[in-house]
Amino acid sequence: MAALTASSGAASSGAAATAVMCRGVTKSFASAAGPVWALRGVDLEIPAGRVAMLVGPSGCGKTTLISVVAGILKRDAGTCHVFEADIEALPRRQQLDFRASTIGFIFQQFHLLPTLTVAHNVAVPLLINAVSRRHAIDRAHAMLEKVGLGGRGDDPPAQLSGGEQQRVAIARALVHAPKLIVCDEPTSALDHDTGMRIMALMRDVVVDEGATLLIVTHDNRIFPFADMMAHMDDGRIVDVRLNGGAAGAREALSGQ
Amino acid sequence: MIHIALEMLFGDRAKLIAIVIGVTFAALIMTQQPSIFVGLIMRTYAFLDDVPMPDVWVMDPGVDYVEEHKPLRETALGRVRGVDGVAWAVPMYKNLQTARLPDGQLKAINLTGVDDTSMIGGPPKVVAGSLGDLRRADGVILDVEAARRRLAWRDAEGVLHPLNIGDEFELNDRRAVVVAIAETSPDFILLPKVFTTYSRALDYAPRQARQLTYILVKAKEGEAPADLARRISTATGLKALTAYDFRWLTIGYWMRNTGIPINFGISVMLGFLVGAAVAGQSFFNFVRENLGQYAALKAMGLRNGVLVRMVLVQALVAGGIGYGMGVGLSAAFGTAMRGTVLAFAMRPELLAFSFAGVLLIVSVAALLGIRQVVQLDPAVVFRS
Numbered sequence: 001m002a003a004l005t006a007s008s009g010a011a012s013s014g015a016a017a018t019a020v021m022c023r024g025v026t027k028s029f030a031s032a033a034g035p036v037w038a039l040r041g042v043d044l045e046i047p048a049g050r051v052a053m054l055v056g057p058s059g060c061g062k063t064t065l066i067s068v069v070a071g072i073l074k075r076d077a078g079t080c081h082v083f084e085a086d087i088e089a090l091p092r093r094q095q096l097d098f099r100a101s102t103i104g105f106i107f108q109q110f111h112l113l114p115t116l117t118v119a120h121n122v123a124v125p126l127l128i129n130a131v132s133r134r135h136a137i138d139r140a141h142a143m144l145e146k147v148g149l150g151g152r153g154d155d156p157p158a159q160l161s162g163g164e165q166q167r168v169a170i171a172r173a174l175v176h177a178p179k180l181i182v183c184d185e186p187t188s189a190l191d192h193d194t195g196m197r198i199m200a201l202m203r204d205v206v207v208d209e210g211a212t213l214l215i216v217t218h219d220n221r222i223f224p225f226a227d228m229m230a231h232m233d234d235g236r237i238v239d240v241r242l243n244g245g246a247a248g249a250r251e252a253l254s255g256q
Numbered sequence: 257m258i259h260i261a262l263e264m265l266f267g268d269r270a271k272l273i274a275i276v277i278g279v280t281f282a283a284l285i286m287t288q289q290p291s292i293f294v295g296l297i298m299r300t301y302a303f304l305d306d307v308p309m310p311d312v313w314v315m316d317p318g319v320d321y322v323e324e325h326k327p328l329r330e331t332a333l334g335r336v337r338g339v340d341g342v343a344w345a346v347p348m349y350k351n352l353q354t355a356r357l358p359d360g361q362l363k364a365i366n367l368t369g370v371d372d373t374s375m376i377g378g379p380p381k382v383v384a385g386s387l388g389d390l391r392r393a394d395g396v397i398l399d400v401e402a403a404r405r406r407l408a409w410r411d412a413e414g415v416l417h418p419l420n421i422g423d424e425f426e427l428n429d430r431r432a433v434v435v436a437i438a439e440t441s442p443d444f445i446l447l448p449k450v451f452t453t454y455s456r457a458l459d460y461a462p463r464q465a466r467q468l469t470y471i472l473v474k475a476k477e478g479e480a481p482a483d484l485a486r487r488i489s490t491a492t493g494l495k496a497l498t499a500y501d502f503r504w505l506t507i508g509y510w511m512r513n514t515g516i517p518i519n520f521g522i523s524v525m526l527g528f529l530v531g532a533a534v535a536g537q538s539f540f541n542f543v544r545e546n547l548g549q550y551a552a553l554k555a556m557g558l559r560n561g562v563l564v565r566m567v568l569v570q571a572l573v574a575g576g577i578g579y580g581m582g583v584g585l586s587a588a589f590g591t592a593m594r595g596t597v598l599a600f601a602m603r604p605e606l607l608a609f610s611f612a613g614v615l616l617i618v619s620v621a622a623l624l625g626i627r628q629v630v631q632l633d634p635a636v637v638f639r640s
Contacts, residue, residue: 063638072555072635093559102558107637111552115267116260127257128558184638216638 017083019180019212020046020069025078027064038064040235041078043098048083048179051203053243056232060165062216063184065232069214070182071099083179100128104173104211106202108185110165112157118168119144119153125176143171147201163194170202175211181206183215187222201224257558261566264546265573271545274538275574275621276581277458279614282531283582286524286610287602293520293635294606295599300510301503303350303440306380308510310472311481313502314345314488317495321509322502323445327466335492336471342488346371348430348470349457352447356426357409358417365402366447367427369457376472378438379451385421385436390453395435402448403437427460444510446597466471468614524613532617535578539571543625546631554634567625575618582614584609 022044028035038061045200046052054062068074068080071087079086083102104125112121119140126136141153147167149160157165166186173181186202187195199222208215215226223229223243231239265272303322304313314336316326328537336345351370354362369379370390378387379397389395398407403419408414419425422436427450452460458467474482480500488496497505511517526628543550550563590600 067635067638070555072638096557096559098557099555103557105552105555105637107552107555109548109637111548111637113260113264113549115264120260120263124260124553125556127260128553128556128562133259 016047017048018081019048019050020044020052020080020082020214021078021084022065022069023078024176025065025068025080026076027061027068027073037235039068039075041177042071042232042235042237044230044237046212046214046228048139048212049207050209050227051206051215053215053217053223053229054232055217055223055229056238060217060232061235062232066182066184066214066216070103070105071095086178101176102127104176104178104181106166106169106173106181106183106186108188110157110169110189112165112168112172114157116156117154118149118160121157121168122153122171122175125172125178129176131176140171140175143175143215144168146174146205147171161194163198166190166194166198167201170198170205174205174211178210178211180212180214183213185219186215187215187217187219192221195219195221220245257566258569259570262573263572264549264566265542268542268545271538271542272574275535275542276578278531278533278535278538279575279578279617280531280581280585281534282527282616282617283453283579284585284608285531285582286529287583287586287606289520289523289527290606290609291586291590291600291602292562292598293516294446294603295508295601296516297507298601299442299444299599301506304499304503304506306376306441307472307473308499309376310378310499311475312473312485312488312496312498314471314473314492314494314496315469315517317493319495321506323443325469325511327351327464328468328471329466330468332468332492332494336473336488336494336496339484339488339491341421341476343474343476343479345471345473346374346375346376347454347468348377348472349454349461349467350469351461353427353450353460355407355432355448355450356429357407358423358425358469359409359411359518361409363407364447365407365427365450367457367460368442368449368451369454370451371472372453372455375453379440379449381439382436383439387436389435389458390451390576392432392433392435393454394424394433394456396432396456397436397438397451398434399449401442402450403434406446406448425506428462430460432460440596442599449571457514503508528613528617532620535575535617536621539574539621540624540628542570543628547628548637550629551632551634551637554632555637560630563629564626567629569627571618571622575621579611579614583610586610627636 024043025039025042027039042065054065056062068075076087085098087098090098119137122140122143123136126139132147143149144153147170149164149167157168187198190198203225226243229241229243230237301322318326333345333347351367352364353367355365356362375387390397408416408418419434421434425432430541461467466495475481485496485498587602590602593600
């Protein structure tokens with residue numbers, strides 16, 4: 001099993017804190033033919049403030065791993081810490097509070113609430129964290145400015161293009177200043193140019209906010225945007241590499 | 257988060273309308289049908305409401321409801337007057353008779369003979385003429401409906417003539433002169449009502465050994481009517497009931513011996529089931545179609561308790577709108593039917609009844625939704 005550790009390359013960026021630390025994580029699902037192993041002992045360490053990508057073929061366990069990291073799925077064995085907190089070990093209510101305050105989500109299908117305005121959608125994580133409605137909406141508008149959607153806050157999501165909806169999802173993931181953003185196939189629903197622009201935006205905004213970005217993707221066009229990449233196969237991390245990061249992102253964008 | 261729940265609900269107009277229509281239909285049927293039922297039942301004892309003065313009604317022991325006429329001997333009146341606690345007791349005649357109209361038509365009428373002296377038992381509101389006019393020779397009072405419609409007659413040219421004061425017709429071949437017109441409460445059988453004095457009613461009716469239908473009794477000051485009724489029963493062997501007990505005896509008879517409650521019960525049940533099915537299915541689909549959004553909210557850390565509150569609020573608001581519209585439509589129906597033959601009494605108890613029914617529908621719909629949301633695995637948001 002391979003692991004991306006601070007010492008395996010990220011050390012060059014300084015003694016960053018660890019955002020994600022998984023050791024020997026296993027996860028199986030029941031089936032008629034017996035347990036199906038999605039994770040077979042994953043070791044993973046992601047320093048804070050980096051853009052990390054989990055790549056690999058379909059069914060290799062990427063989505064299961066980010067679900068375990070985010071505390072949405074329970075692991076069978078091993079340990080998994082997010083900013084030194086073992087989410088699973090926390091009482092149920094604290095698990096939810098931790099997830100609500102520390103982790104932001106960008107879903108493949110956006111999952112914006114179609115009946116809410118764009119600003120209200122962005123404000124949802126703040127409302128979950130009991131921020132007052134007015135304050136939440138103000139902050140949502142500010143975040144929309146940041147992702148280039150200033151002035152669209154009162155529109156319904158259906159009036160936005162796919163790329164714009166993805167920007168709303170990014171704004172929603174960042175609005176409550178989470179330390180870790182978990183992102184599932186962010187460009188699968190977007191054309192090439194829009195995908196590149198969205199990745200550049202995510203990188204800029206996430207780096208600007210000082211957050212850590214963990215991306216699951218099949219899309220090799222966006223690999224240059226990663227600081228580090230973990231390749232998964234059959235429930236294991238089989239390779240970990242440092243990547244171009246900011247420089248790669250510039251190259252990828254200039255090559256459009 | 258409650259406002260988000262409401263925006264989700266109001267944002268999905270099609271589903272909201274379907275839910276509201278289901279609840280509205282159920283609330284309408286559960287309010288309107290019982291209102292008609294209660295209106296009909298109230299008509300079975302409407303006569304008692306029109307004669308509010310007596311505390312106790314004395315009758316043959318075999319009487320089971322107001323319109324059941326089993327006459328007593330005249331001597332019963334004296335025996336009742338002799339019971340301790342009776343302030344006064346007066347006779348009343350009540351039975352069906354036949355009227356012959358000026359055009360020769362025969363019509364069944366409900367003849368009431370009231371006490372010759374006190375006129376106790378007379379119609380509650382005389383709108384033309386006066387109660388005292390009954391003392392005039394062959395005088396009778398008609399209720400408004402009888403005068404205008406049910407006893408109206410046609411001349412040779414086919415022109416309809418309502419009966420007015422001064423007009424004559426025959427009761428069992430004896431002359432009757434209209435001396436007054438009165439308003440009365442509509443009763444169940446809706447026969448024309450004719451009032452006259454007790455002694456004249458006996459003249460109109462075919463001669464029988466027993467002709468006294470009721471004895472109306474007033475209790476002395478401080479005497480409990482129920483106690484007096486028991487005492488009269490014991491002393492005379494007759495049935496003596498307070499107006500309240502007589503009313504419930506009548507209601508019980510109609511409830512037990514007719515299919516009316518069953519028919520209305522079936523209507524209400526059908527309304528409930530159809531409304532519950534439409535509203536429940538629509539709400540279930542509403543929640544189901546939003547499961548992706550609920551899963552996303554759960555993934556973002558929203559607690560099940562908050563989600564349950566959101567679903568409850570959505571169900572209650574949709575149910576509340578449907579209930580208001582259903583009750584409003586029912587009230588509009590009742591208002592539109594006022595003054596017609598349709599019986600309709602939308603009482604507060606019925607609003608509580610239909611509210612309970614709607615609450616049950618909403619609870620079931622909410623439970624179906626809550627079950628989906630609580631069991632929802634937030635990890636589904638990562639499955640495309």
